[in-house]
Amino acid sequence: MSLKSVIRLENVTKTFQMGGEIINALDDVSLTINEGEYVAITGPSGCGKSTLMNLIGLLDQPTKGRFWLAEQETLNISDDDRAQLRNQYIGFVFQNFNLLPRASALRNVEMPLVYATAYDKSVTPLVRRKKAEEALARVGLTDRQDHRPNELSGGQRQRVAIARALVNSPKLILGDEPTGNLDSRSGKDIISLFRALHEQGVTIVLVTHDPVIAAQAPRQIAFLDGKIVEDHHQ
């Protein structure tokens, strides 16, 4: 049985121009992550791991090379198609939570489903609410669903963000330093949530520079100067 790849990069290069100097944020990177993997990407800041996350999350495009998401070539697809893939296949968890300050936890979690209606008419407001409530229950925040982000602690906010990431049942959850703004106890809670999701079959890719968190992941990839310097399976 061959494993399906969720992420496949082939000779991907991403260059930025900074004050006349051309910087290779990613330098000829090839990488495959299969369904159900739990991967931690580590490296010092500026090593290209955030750039990699943006590419994988279809927020950015490579300068050179090819990239398949869920075995679908993404090189020449339209902006709308990228939006659809983000909506249907990917859940994002950011370091700074990126919740809408004016909306309640429930409304924040509902948001991806609001855009999912375009592809699946069965996602009615009622279905949306039910799914959002379920997602909040999975992160243990049922009693906080009407609170706004500023009424929640950092750990709770990140749990809302995770609920938002998983509400549309994505294949892949991307975490960009998800514990970076949290104290160690909240950070542990968040990591155990990721592990639980992994056990349920969701592919998880985390970017972190915390070696303790990286050590939890079955596969660790270390970056330096835009290149993979270590790819380690436990």
Next chain:
Amino acid sequence: MSFREIIRLAIEALTANKLRSGLTMLGLIIGVAAVVLLVSIGEGARKFITKEFEGMGTNLIMVQPGKTDKKQRIGPPMGGSKEKLTLQDVTAIERQARNIDAVTGVTMGSASIKYEGAVSNVSVLGSNAEFIRIFTLKLSEGEFFGNEADTQGRRVVVLGVDIAKNLFADTSGIGKLVKINGSEFRVIGVTAKAGNSLGFNFDEIAFIPTQASLKLFNEDKLLGLRAKAKSKASVEDAVNEVKEILKARHNGEEDFTVLTQDSMLETMNTILGMLTYMLGAIAMISMLVGGIGIMNIMLVSVTERTREIGIRRAVGARQKDVLRQFLAEALALSLVGGLIGLLGSVALTYLISFATGKFDMRAPYWILLPAFGISSATGILFGVWPARKAAKIETIEALRFE
């Protein structure tokens, strides 16, 4: 994103910043109100003038000496041309025209009028006995002169009520002798108060028979003829008749102009209608200003919410979803603003109309739809650019935005 969700987001965004939304709307409220109010004033003026015009007498036909193109002139051309209209023309119409109910020649001049110590400078209007019927003139005292007084050239005068008051104070002037430019006239009547009508005030005019007036001013030609058709339906026939009769008398030449109340009213209506449209167009400038206000606040809003846009794009919003969201906000601003402006200004026109009683400036129905339509269009027009700007923001940049 469903239509319902778009509306919901727009309302949420507007209520989140009530003061700002209110002030932005105010621009458009004023714009819509200005259009409705100015158009209502224009329409009110038109109605008012039409009423005044009709008050001058019904089925009125005017004949002026000299040929003019009535399309290019407002009101009756003034006398003084070398072409003449004479008392014989009046008599001819009187005898031959079958669709004419009454006809009179008119003269006009200014004169001083004296009684004992009191002197007034007034307009003296010469006419025959029919004048009172043609112009539905009402008397408060005495009577208007009859036809024999005119043909016999008798010197009698009917005074406008203001002149009578000036000369005789509160006593009756009937039967008294007054001197008009030195000639003695006997006062036989005083008009009832009529007030100003299109700059023409019967209260300040002295009416004398035509013969006496021609003699008084040493003239042989008339200022013009005034006639009344038998009915509204026969006005056109009457005009043709008058033309035929006068042409026959003037060697087949049409050296005169026939105007009807309708044709003058039509000219007047055209002019006032144009004025109304012009006022509306000027008011539209304020709508433009309101629209720019919306655009301004939408641009601010887009910048402020760059991060929100980034988050929405990351979870799957397409460019068109973002565009729709911001366009809906601009549209909601303009729709609500337009509606408030419309209701407020319409209510105001009704209030003013009832308060003044005389000046009916109630908003005409035909303005409601365009005023509302234009305000909504303003919202779309000025909302498109900020919304497009929002849609084009790069997602990564937006997510990093502080």
